[in-house]
Amino acid sequence: AEATALLAAEAQRHGCVAALLMGDLNWNDKDGELMNSVGDGWRDAWVEMGSAAATRSTCGWPTSNWRYDRLLLWRAAAPTGGAAQSRVVASSLMLVGRKPIPGLRYTAPSGRSRSLAPSDHRGLLVTLEYKAAGS
Numbered sequence: 001a002e003a004t005a006l007l008a009a010e011a012q013r014h015g016c017v018a019a020l021l022m023g024d025l026n027w028n029d030k031d032g033e034l035m036n037s038v039g040d041g042w043r044d045a046w047v048e049m050g051s052a053a054a055t056r057s058t059c060g061w062p063t064s065n066w067r068y069d070r071l072l073l074w075r076a077a078a079p080t081g082g083a084a085q086s087r088v089v090a091s092s093l094m095l096v097g098r099k100p101i102p103g104l105r106y107t108a109p110s111g112r113s114r115s116l117a118p119s120d121h122r123g124l125l126v127t128l129e130y131k132a133a134g135s
């Protein structure tokens with residue numbers, strides 16, 4: 001909550017319509033509802049886009065279902081009086097790096113040869129769109 005509060009305050013101080021907090025947050029869905037801990041104005045881009053929970057695994061190979069990698073999007077509160085406001089929205093989100101690197105292998109501590117993945121985390125490829133006020 002401290003990081004999101006500081007980031008939102010900086011965004012407001014500079015007149016930004018949005019701020020992003022993204023990366024390996026070491027928070028899995030099994031740890032509880034992250035959004036209850038981050039403060040007002042923050043949205044989980046993946047949830048907001050309607051992604052099914054079963055498709056959100058970002059860490060662990062090959063069958064783990066851990067979701068540590070996130071993109072949280074903060075939007076400034078709408079001004080009083082109902083005036084239109086510019087905003088930033090996530091328009092697409094997909095996992096990348098889901099397959100092992102072709103032709104590369106390593107020897108595991110067990111002595112077995114295994115395919116080499118780009119990382120133990122999958123990347124999130126997110127498209128953000130700026131929506132001007134009134135559009």
